[in-house]
Amino acid sequence: MQKIIGSQGLDDYTQTNTRAKLTDLVVTRNDFPTARYSIDLNLEKLMYCAMIIVRKNELKNKTSFTYDDFIYVSTENFGELTSPMARKEVVTATDKREIQRNAEIALKRIYTKFDNPTMLVKDGESEEPAKVPMMTYCHYDKATKCIKVRFAKEFFEYFYDLVKKVDEKTKSFSSHELKHIILFNSSYSLRLYRILMSYMWRTSEVTIDLNELRWMLECEDKYKELANFKNRVLNVAQEEINKLSNINVKFENVKNGKEVVAIKFIFNLKNEYKEQDQLKFIDKMKKNYLASAIPFSDDGSHFKTPDRKKYFKPPVKLSSKQISTLVNCPEFLLDYGHFLGNSDEETSKVIIKTLLAEKLDKLNAYKPIDLDYYFWLQVRRGIVKNGDNDNKEKDDQE
Numbered sequence: 001m002q003k004i005i006g007s008q009g010l011d012d013y014t015q016t017n018t019r020a021k022l023t024d025l026v027v028t029r030n031d032f033p034t035a036r037y038s039i040d041l042n043l044e045k046l047m048y049c050a051m052i053i054v055r056k057n058e059l060k061n062k063t064s065f066t067y068d069d070f071i072y073v074s075t076e077n078f079g080e081l082t083s084p085m086a087r088k089e090v091v092t093a094t095d096k097r098e099i100q101r102n103a104e105i106a107l108k109r110i111y112t113k114f115d116n117p118t119m120l121v122k123d124g125e126s127e128e129p130a131k132v133p134m135m136t137y138c139h140y141d142k143a144t145k146c147i148k149v150r151f152a153k154e155f156f157e158y159f160y161d162l163v164k165k166v167d168e169k170t171k172s173f174s175s176h177e178l179k180h181i182i183l184f185n186s187s188y189s190l191r192l193y194r195i196l197m198s199y200m201w202r203t204s205e206v207t208i209d210l211n212e213l214r215w216m217l218e219c220e221d222k223y224k225e226l227a228n229f230k231n232r233v234l235n236v237a238q239e240e241i242n243k244l245s246n247i248n249v250k251f252e253n254v255k256n257g258k259e260v261v262a263i264k265f266i267f268n269l270k271n272e273y274k275e276q277d278q279l280k281f282i283d284k285m286k287k288n289y290l291a292s293a294i295p296f297s298d299d300g301s302h303f304k305t306p307d308r309k310k311y312f313k314p315p316v317k318l319s320s321k322q323i324s325t326l327v328n329c330p331e332f333l334l335d336y337g338h339f340l341g342n343s344d345e346e347t348s349k350v351i352i353k354t355l356l357a358e359k360l361d362k363l364n365a366y367k368p369i370d371l372d373y374y375f376w377l378q379v380r381r382g383i384v385k386n387g388d389n390d391n392k393e394k395d396d397q398e
Contacts, residue, residue, distance in 0.1 A: 018056045019077045020049040022179035027051075030172040032158045033194035036216055037119035037134065041187045042106045045082060047135065048178060049073050050149055051159045065160065067153040070137070075145040079103030081182050100145075107147045111140035132158070172320045174198045180245040188217055188233045189240035196241075196249060196267050202324040207254055207264045226260055234263070246273040281379045285372065300380075303373040314368035315360065322371065323356045329374045336363060 026048045039047075050071040058065055079099040080086045086099055116136055120129035137150035162173045176197050184190045195216065199206045214220045214229070223229040234251055242248050247267050254262035269277065282298075289296040294311045296302050315322070326332045327349045333340070339355060339362075340348045355363055363369060 018053050018060060020052040020056075020073070020081060020178060022081060022177065022182065024052040024056070024178050025175045026178055026181070027055075027159065027162055027173060027175040028194075029158045029162065030174055030198040031121055032119075033174075033191065033198045034216055035119040035121045035132075036129070036218060037117060038218055039117045039134070039187075040110060040113050041184070041190065042082070043110045043114065043117070043135075044187065044190060045182055046073060046078065046107075046110060046147065046149070048181070049078065049081065050151070052178065054160070067151060067156060070148050070150050072146045072148050073107075075100055075103040075107055075147075078107060078147075081178065082106070084183060104145060107140055110147065111138055114138040172198075174201060177246070180247075183244050184240050186236050186240055189237040189244075191217055192234075192237040192249075193241050193245055193247070196247065196265060200247070200267070200269075201321055202328060204268050205264065205266050207262050209262050210260060213263055246270055278379055282376070285376065300373075300376055303370060303376070308370065309368060312368075312370050312372060314364040315371055318356055318360065323353060325378055326356060326369075326371075326374055327353050329378055331377055332374050335367060338366060339363070 028051075050073060053071055053073065054065045054069075057063070079102065083099040083102060085091070085095050088095065091099075114135075117134045119132050119134055121132055123130040132154050133152035134155045135149055136152045137148070139148045140146075141148065174197050176194070181190050181193055184193070195208075196206070208216075210226075211220075217233060219229060219233060223232050238249055238251065247269055249265055249267040251263050251265045253260045254264050268274075286296050286298075288294075289302075294302075295305065302308070318326075333345075333348055333352060336352065336355075337348075340351055343351060360369075
């Protein structure tokens with residue numbers, strides 16, 4: 001028997017629906033944003049709402065989701081998320097009717113245009129990408145004003161249970177709040193934002209081959225002149241991302257001689273979000289420490305006390321995010337410089353990354369790794385976001 005995720009039955013759907021909220025996290029594997037797919041902008045937004053509802057229902061009802069289950073999203077919920085009008089300080093009855101009407105139109109259009117979307121994902125060294133079905137079912141019910149969708153079995157691994165499986169075989173994943181993409185009017189803005197966020201936890205700059213970028217954005221046969229591609233795609237995305245999201249981005253050409261061969265993106269959290277993340281991360285750490293009777297000082301001096309070693313356990317295994325955080329922390333490279341000799345910075349990072357992945361016991365034998373300390377440093381720099389420490393991510397999701 002199929003379960004209805006998001007409802008206890010159509011008769012009382014509007015009373016029992018689990019709703020997606022603007023502050024809910026969209027969590028996906030990092031090779032999802034860089035995949036190629038053709039999908040209606042509103043359907044893509046609906047897809048992320050459905051992912052959130054799946055997770056929230058599991059937590060709420062203590063049940064597991066399967067690929068046979070349907071997910072329902074109401075026009076009311078979709079409207080309050082996607083309408084700028086719903087962000088007004090005072091939303092009138094007239095506003096609410098307009099929001100509802102526009103949401104109904106959007107969901108009906110999603111149903112009308114639905115065509116079992118499939119994404120192309122680079123698969124190792126193969127020249128041909130894998131074809132992965134994303135959603136296999138869509139139905140709009142006029143009576144309940146709900147849309148009903150079902151994810152494809154093969155698509156599960158790109159969004160499902162990611163925070164529960166952290167081992168050497170687990171693909172890297174990233175997260176962002178729904179509110180940062182839900183008002184975009186351009187699919188290029190949404191796609192580029194998510195591509196950049198897949199890199200956010202390890203760098204603030206990324207260079208993407210121009211042909212690869214065109215492939216991801218399905219612009220191989222569109223806007224062939226670079227100036228046109230910039231005006232119609234990159235400039236539009238940059239403007240919307242800088243205006244509506246939590247990051248600022250700028251880009252520049254990368255040339256081979258006179259030819260532009262790649263685009264370099266420079267991006268950072270906006271100051272207000274950087275400060276919020278710092279406060280959330282440090283406040284959570286402080287509460288945990290004090291609850292366990294572990295010394296904590298706001299200036300971080302507790303990390304340098306002589307008896308610090310008795311308050312933490314060095315890691316016996318690290319995730320890819322944790323390794324990346326340590327590799328990119330100057331203090332960590334300095335503390336473990338014993339293993340680096342006179343290597344330059346890039347070589348040092350390669351050596352340390354290998355040791356963290358394969359010889360962690362040797363590093364701990366030399367000096368037990370105080371993971372909280374290095375994460376605290378990177379959070380203060382705004383490099384690590386709240387929840388990027390994999391040991392804390394599961395708690396953040398719950």
